[in-house]
Amino acid sequence: xxxxxxxxxxxxxxxxxxxxxxxxxxxxxxxxxxxxxxxxxxxxxxxxxxxxxxxxxxxxxxxxxxxxxxxxxxxxxxxxxxxxxxxxxxxxxxxxxxxxxxxxxxxxxxxxxxxxxxxxxxxxxxxxxxxxxxxxxxxxxxxxxxxxxxxxxxxxxxxxxxxxxxxxxxxxxxxxxxxxxxxxxxxxxxxxxxxxxxxxxxxxxxxxxxxxxxxxxxxxxxxxxxxxxxxxxxxxxxxxxxxxxxxxxxxxxxxxxxxxxxxxxxxxxxxxxxxxxxxxxxxxxxxxxxxxxxxxxxxxxxxxxxxxxxxxxxxxxxxxxxxxxxxxxxxxxxxxxxxxxxxxxxxxxxxxxxxxxxxxxxxxxxxxxxxxxxxxxxxxxxxxxxxxxxxxxxxxxxxxxxxxxxxxxxxxxxxxxxxxxxxxxxx
Amino acid sequence: xxxxxxxxxxxxxxxxxxxxxxxxxxxxxxxxxxxxxxxxxxxxxxxxxxxxxxxxxxxxxxxxxxxxxxxxxxxxxxxxxxxxxxxxxxxxxxxxxxxxxxxxxxxxxxxxxxxxxxxxxxxxxxxxxxxxxxxxxxxxxxxxxxxxxxxxxxxxxxxxxxxxxxxxxxxxxxxxxxxxxxxxxxxxxxxxxxxxxxxxxxxxxxxxxxxxxxxxxxxxxxxxxxxxxxxxxxxxxxxxxxxxxxxxxxxxxxxxxxxxxxxxxxxxxxxxxxxxxxxxxxxxxxxxxxxxxxxxxxxxxxxxxxxxxxxxxx
Numbered sequence: 001x002x003x004x005x006x007x008x009x010x011x012x013x014x015x016x017x018x019x020x021x022x023x024x025x026x027x028x029x030x031x032x033x034x035x036x037x038x039x040x041x042x043x044x045x046x047x048x049x050x051x052x053x054x055x056x057x058x059x060x061x062x063x064x065x066x067x068x069x070x071x072x073x074x075x076x077x078x079x080x081x082x083x084x085x086x087x088x089x090x091x092x093x094x095x096x097x098x099x100x101x102x103x104x105x106x107x108x109x110x111x112x113x114x115x116x117x118x119x120x121x122x123x124x125x126x127x128x129x130x131x132x133x134x135x136x137x138x139x140x141x142x143x144x145x146x147x148x149x150x151x152x153x154x155x156x157x158x159x160x161x162x163x164x165x166x167x168x169x170x171x172x173x174x175x176x177x178x179x180x181x182x183x184x185x186x187x188x189x190x191x192x193x194x195x196x197x198x199x200x201x202x203x204x205x206x207x208x209x210x211x212x213x214x215x216x217x218x219x220x221x222x223x224x225x226x227x228x229x230x231x232x233x234x235x236x237x238x239x240x241x242x243x244x245x246x247x248x249x250x251x252x253x254x255x256x257x258x259x260x261x262x263x264x265x266x267x268x269x270x271x272x273x274x275x276x277x278x279x280x281x282x283x284x285x286x287x288x289x290x291x292x293x294x295x296x297x298x299x300x301x302x303x304x305x306x307x308x309x310x311x312x313x314x315x316x317x318x319x320x321x322x323x324x325x326x327x328x329x330x331x332x333x334x335x336x337x338x339x340x341x342x343x344x345x346x347x348x349x350x351x352x353x354x355x356x357x358x359x360x361x362x363x364x365x366x367x368x369x370x371x372x373x374x375x376x377x378x379x380x381x382x383x384x385x386x387x388x389x390x391x392x393x394x395x396x397x398x399x400x401x402x403x404x405x406x407x408x409x410x411x412x413x414x415x416x417x418x419x420x421x422x423x424x425x426x427x
Numbered sequence: 428x429x430x431x432x433x434x435x436x437x438x439x440x441x442x443x444x445x446x447x448x449x450x451x452x453x454x455x456x457x458x459x460x461x462x463x464x465x466x467x468x469x470x471x472x473x474x475x476x477x478x479x480x481x482x483x484x485x486x487x488x489x490x491x492x493x494x495x496x497x498x499x500x501x502x503x504x505x506x507x508x509x510x511x512x513x514x515x516x517x518x519x520x521x522x523x524x525x526x527x528x529x530x531x532x533x534x535x536x537x538x539x540x541x542x543x544x545x546x547x548x549x550x551x552x553x554x555x556x557x558x559x560x561x562x563x564x565x566x567x568x569x570x571x572x573x574x575x576x577x578x579x580x581x582x583x584x585x586x587x588x589x590x591x592x593x594x595x596x597x598x599x600x601x602x603x604x605x606x607x608x609x610x611x612x613x614x615x616x617x618x619x620x621x622x623x624x625x626x627x628x629x630x631x632x633x634x635x636x637x638x639x640x641x642x643x644x645x646x647x648x649x650x651x652x653x654x655x656x657x658x659x660x661x662x663x664x665x666x667x668x669x670x671x672x673x674x675x676x677x678x679x680x681x682x683x684x685x686x687x688x689x690x691x692x693x694x695x696x697x698x699x700x701x702x703x704x705x706x707x708x709x710x711x712x713x714x715x716x717x718x719x720x721x722x723x724x725x726x727x728x729x730x731x732x733x734x735x736x737x738x739x740x741x
Contacts, residue, residue, distance in 0.1 A: 070596035074546030075539075079570040081588055081597040083622060094599045094624050097642040098652065252696060256674040259652070260696040291442060299443055299472045299490060301497025301520035302538065302547070307626070308727075309702075312676045313694065316652045350519040351496040352538040352547070 046405025047333075047369025047427075049146075050279050052270045053135060053400075054318060054338035055125065057157065057285035058292025059361070061344035061354050062383050064306045065314075066108045066362035068093050069383045075348045076382050078303055087373040095311035098319035104373040105322050105331070106366035107426065111377025111386040112339060114393050117356045119294070121161035124341050127397020131416040133164035135400055136280040138417045140170040142406050146277035148238045153273050155266040156284025165416065172282065177262055178247060178269040244276035245269065257320045262286040264317040271324055274334050285314075285340075293340055297353025322366055335368025335403050339396075346384040359385045368403050370426045394420020402427060429453045429735040430683070432690055432717075433476035433485055434704050436462075438724040443472040446487055447726075448504070451706060453688070453738050455716045463487070463502055473500070478732045480528035480578060480632060480684045484510070485730075488522045499524040499535050501554075513552060513559075516540040528578030528632050528684050528732075531555055534585075536572045546570045549585055551607065564612060565605045569597050575628045578684060582634035583607055586626050602628045602639055604660075617665070618658045625656075632684035635660050640678045652676040655691050657709075669712045681730045685739025690729035704729045709741050 061078075063069055068082035068091065082091035085103035092100055092108070099106075114123050125134055136152040140163075145151035154172035163170040243249065247269055258264035263285055270281040285292060291305050318338060325331040343361025344354030360379040366372065377389035399422040401407065401414065408414040430451040435444040445465060451457035463485070465471050470491045477486040485502045497520030501510035512533070515521060519538035526533050533552045537543060540550065542559070548566040551574075552559055560580075565571065567589040575584040583605040588597040602625045604613045615637070619625060623643035630637055637658040645654045653676045657666040668689070671677070675695035682689050689707045699721035706715045720726070733739035 074568075074570060077597065079547060079572065079588055079597070079600070081599045083599060083624075094642075097624065253674060256696045260675050260694045260698060261701045264694070297496065297520065300474055301488065301490060301522035302536075304522070308678065312653055312678070316676055316694070348538075348546070349496075350538070351490075352520045352522070 046403050048335040048367070048403045049333045050274050051139065051335040051337070051368065051400065051404060052274060052281045052283060054267070054283045054336070055285060056293050056314065056338060056340035058119070058294030059340040059342040059344060059356060060293035060310070061295065061303070061306065062110070062360065062362040062379065063344070063346070063354070064093050064095055064303060064311065066092050066364065067110045067379055067383055069381070072382055076346050078348060080307065090373070090375060093311070095307055096315045098315045102319050102322050105326060106364045107371055108375045109363045109365060109377055109391055110375055110379050111388065111390050112343070112361045112363055112396070113386050113390045114342070114358045116358055117342070119341055121159065121341070123393035124339060124396070125161050127417065127419055128393040129397060129417045129419045131165050132161065133166055133417055134159070134161045135397065136172055136282055137163035137166050137170035138401070138414070139280040139404060141166045142411070142414065143279055143404060146279060148241055149244055149273065149277040150241070151279040153278050154282045154284065155269055156262065156282070156286040159282065159284065175245065175269065176286070178245070178265050240276065244272050247272070254324070259313055259316040259320070261313050261317065263313050264320065267317040267321040271321060271330065274330060275328070295344065295353045296355055297349060297351030302352030303354070325367065331367035333368065335370065335400065336366040337363065337400065339363030346382040357384070365426055370403065376423060376425045391423055392420055394418065395423050396420070398422040399426050429738050430688065430731055430733050431478060431482040432704070432706070432720070432729055432731045433478050434726055434729040435474045435476065436722060436724060436726045438722040438726070443470070444474045446473045446476045446485065449717070449720050451715070451717060453733070457717055457720060459719050475523060475728045476730050477525045478730045479526055479530040480732050482732050482734055484526060484530050486524040486526035486533055488524055496520040496538070497522045499533065501526070501533070513557070523573055525574045525576050527576040527580040529580070532560065532576055532580035534574035534576050534583055536574065544568050547572045549574050549583070551580070551583065560607065561610070562605065562607065563610050573627055575630045577630045577634035578632035581606065581608055582630055584628035584630050584637055586628065600624050600626050602626070602637070604637070615658065615660070617663045627679055629681045631682045631686040636666070636682055636686040638680040638682040638689055640680060645672060653678045655680045655689065657682070657689070668707065668709070670714060671707045679728050683731050683733050683739050685733060685736060685741065687739045687741045688731055688733065690731040692727040692729060699723055700725050702727050706731070
């Protein structure tokens, strides 16, 4: 296992400290990647070639993001009025002004619903399927990579949902904190099959690749490894791969446009990886020492974290990503989705915050052949339950896979990973 | 060393903030003085500090994880003790405390507090008389928050989402000004921008300058996110702040009593952490170096006073 650096994200279940770069999950270094390379890549016939999932950790309030309820009493509507967007008739929270200006680039889903009140990647990141397998692992298994670049990359806080039955071959490459050039690297462990003092140094991300490349070229242990193993290591040491992870190649103004936050820089790195050929990128909400969208009001009264930190960072990172990808023509063939594990209660608690609520919540979908400038589903008057067109996690999974050209109707092997039907309005 | 800056930081604990103090010479040098003691380091979070003009008292909001819904504290920096405050809000959170420069008044926002009208309402406590000050005409059925006081408590800036028409849905948050002597709202012509969210007000000592954060487009920068703005009540116009804003999210401004310095938080690139505290000198029209202030953890919600008032003239 190779780890670089740490990042922290917090919810009411506690603090989690995450590895920055983890290759191969708990398997021996490189083995999982090597196995992944054995999978035969297929050309996806779907509307999208690749996908970015933005995980809004903690469960953002639907009222303060994409589904404001201004006509309700103050204990339901909250403090933040809706604003007009670029699409006539669609209004979102005034806490997301930049996303409001880009509302013609995405579709809002206002009727996500399930039954789990727990902070968990299940069901929203596995579609509630029997197989406890992340979307990215399924995509890695059935679509494979597109070249030297890893097919499945995870950016941000630790991801507790693995490849499951698909095995460690389809675990993601994990980069926890791509944007902090000066981040300390306290969790560095040398890979077990590459024993060299050089690996014991604490290195920054690019340094890791340089070191890795040196070992690929010179290590006797590696020369003895099987060819696929060497190919896996070479892939990660390849200059093109190294460059894809190198955010310093981006103009500083563009980096700042994404925001100098872990999340913002993760969004930018997500774009770079998609551009380089990564099939599936997960961007996790990561807030060093700060907060997640788990805004009970238990560490700071009220919804002020939504106003002061959470929504501005989300607004900046996601809007910059959508605009940047649009300008580069990447949005046409890249599906971008954003959601959390659930929403928040429609009634504000005594601390001025909102508690867990999976009854109804919101997210967004952009690119990859999906429509834009529209809304799928609705919540009821208070924002507590679906009012129309409920979208369950299984429906989300089926939609994601279908847009990427994968369908359990034509491939039985996909059935364990799909427990719903695609949302026709998004196809 | 003439400037005292207080700010919140996550540097000591993972997600519970502490309040730190930093002294600056107003030019290029400074030193970290330390932090407020925490009685229960595992649970208590302190945030949003506010200083009296003499730097003696720090008002702040605090919260014990799931123990209380949020309350206000006053810390005497010289005596190193808490100053007693009135009873907590029985209905919910009290938060966003702001103390007047002379240390007499503490304004704050209360959620569903008795005596209020809407969700969040504003209250002002007279620390000498130990009684709430009536604020007729200030609160509404909507939300009034984020108070900021002038030196003597005469002027109270705050945010409100009250719409112009009665019984209408809430408006986008904007900044208002209340005259606590005349007990009436005072117009701020040329300050607001239609449809844009203005928030986080801070008043200088005599109430002339009003610093705030807005998401309005700023032709002076490439920013598409929050920017800091400064309104001059004397000229009823915005004052340029060259070199202050960035393309990243700049927020939480606090202006010094004399109006020369503005501290703020920013997500911009090149800082020590995700969010850092910056010090802007209006006279020099530039950011000042603040060695030792920021940390790899987040630093935010700054307040500033100038202990040598002659330095604070603009």
